[in-house]
Amino acid sequence: MVTLAHCQALDARDPLAFLHASFAKPQEDTIYLDGNSVGAMPADAPDRVHALLTQGWRDARRRGWSYFDWLEKPWLLGQALSHLLGARPHDVIFSDNTSVNLFKLLAYAWKINPQRPVIVSERYNFPTDIYIAQGLAHFLDGQAQLRLIDHPDELSAALGPDVGVVYLSHVDYRSSYRWPMRQTSQAVNACGALVFWDLSHAAGAIPVELQADGADFAVGCGYKYLCGGPGAPAWLYVHPHHQEKDWPVIAGWMGHEDIFAFAPNYAPSAGVRRHLTGSPSILANQAMSAAADLWKQVKPADLGWKHQSLSELLVDLLRERCAHLGVTVTSPLDYAQRGGHLTFRHPGAGSVTEALLALGVVSSFRKPDSIRFGLSPLYLSHADIWTAVDRLVQVLETKVWKEPRFAKVSV
């Protein structure tokens, strides 16, 4: 049996424990297992944002664009994250939101080989990803076509000489199934297509190796495991081989080769920066910079150890303590096939999630019967996992819950 003492022993050798104090504690002390939706706030984010508002907006106003690093933030933030993605520092930028980045890179990827019109994806991919692909196909009136598979096993059968792009979420937002990036990229490239990964449920939770594992394109959300704040800018990556194949579809001022020239004609910047659009959100990037300074201190191997340790601990605890109470782990049991969160089933999942919340454990419910625990290695300890499962046992045994304590607030 796993004991609390065992969890505490793991915490004693946690290489990322020094980061826990860098995150703000909520007014109600909670165990926050929903970083797959919105990550916790770095403690100094409010001070950084306040400094920007006063020294930047209030005092410098327009002059802030030249006196501060506002225009450089998109790649400074990308650099701060790049080592956790297995990308060169200048191959990642922050820009827009995930949907817009999905659109920009899917359009760009498709146009590299428009004579191979098919985009392959999963029917049960995150709806945003599917909608963006359906929208592009609709806009292009059949010049681009979407082919959806129902299961990862069907990928090889869906590949063929008409496929230009394979467009997948690295980690499934429901089951946490993680595609094997290297083997998949190789199989896709071998058939002459490009592979485009959405890493929203991976980046910041597990280290990845985009360049070594053959990812052609990737995007990810900024506000989940990356802790950039609600609605934070998203990131995008383009493999060096593809960075200068074409113009970006949204040929924005910030992606021009010389943004201060006010040149009459568009000319794309070198590298991945051409996918910048218009003015970045300076406030949102400032909040993100608080997290970026934490990522810089995280070694990929430490992130990998910590996440695997938390995730395997959770599986062990759920199987030991909750199986007889009706809990079934539905995420893959092989750790290499799991992403940031862990999903399990219980017939009363909706009310269990509410009851956990009343006990200070924040998780997320997915209809009809699934609960997800998001496992951020930056601010969770092994003891947190032990306590969360302990409270889950209480709930499953006694069914205690109460209403959430926040009231809806208007503008």
Add this chain to the structure above:
Amino acid sequence: MVTLAHCQALDARDPLAFLHASFAKPQEDTIYLDGNSVGAMPADAPDRVHALLTQGWRDARRRGWSYFDWLEKPWLLGQALSHLLGARPHDVIFSDNTSVNLFKLLAYAWKINPQRPVIVSERYNFPTDIYIAQGLAHFLDGQAQLRLIDHPDELSAALGPDVGVVYLSHVDYRSSYRWPMRQTSQAVNACGALVFWDLSHAAGAIPVELQADGADFAVGCGYKYLCGGPGAPAWLYVHPHHQEKDWPVIAGWMGHEDIFAFAPNYAPSAGVRRHLTGSPSILANQAMSAAADLWKQVKPADLGWKHQSLSELLVDLLRERCAHLGVTVTSPLDYAQRGGHLTFRHPGAGSVTEALLALGVVSSFRKPDSIRFGLSPLYLSHADIWTAVDRLVQVLETKVWKEPRFAKVSV
């Protein structure tokens, strides 16, 4: 001769004077004439953003999406501005940045009549606008074509049965020339094309009548006269006739008809909301809400009176006091043909702008010899204009300047 007393008398009957105190004063007290680049900060913006960071991000985290109005902000902000645009409250939304909104609506507008492939614009339109159109034409490999005119007089000759969209800045960012919206829209519509206006240098400075004046599409910047903060979200408008003609090109989750259904297929929301993309920036929208609560208090007629009064005062003062010192007003002298800012020439414009800055007057220099004074009716008084011109006279007579006082700050 215009006197300071005359300016003070105008200020005494300024219907928007009550708003001046709602804006934060910079540490160095300045006369800020660069609101055409970044508008001044509403005084309560830092407190609002801090509340969002602590009550929202820190304490509520993911639950903030349901406990606060984060997801409704895109149209609550649009409603707050709509009366100044002559739009129905639900026909304006805030989303993304200006470049992305230009792309979304230009692609949408073009696709309404793709058998009319030509997009007409001005060669000297703001570079962002041109780049976006060039990028769309490039992406569509000649299915969309760009036809650029060199002067407003050439528009009628450029119209023809091949023209699908006329795509113009309502106010020129250099000269402040203002297109006559109604006559232009009528002429464009009469030839069977649609008209798309960029109002970045108009909205928040002068009232417009988008629906009555026949605008089919419009976008504008959030951080200039609208005072939403550096890199604020931009707005977009679609005429009711066109709102449901097609899918948006970026078929985003937030533009789905039921964002909480996680439906497997895209279906656009009713109305203009379909042009929302992914998660809005909650921080940036919160800063914008401080300005939105000010716009709600502004009557279009008051905005119009105040701006015209400031703009005509400035022309009078420049002609009376600066003409003999080498200043020539290059904006149109007929007020109806001018937008938010006023532009004048001086051979030493670059150093004059720097010298004005040292005296606390913030304006902007455009190569080779132009100075722009942006005239925000929300926080400028007539006495401010008098003082600014008085300091300009000092500079032109004595040529005093010093270096800017801010140091570059990194992440």
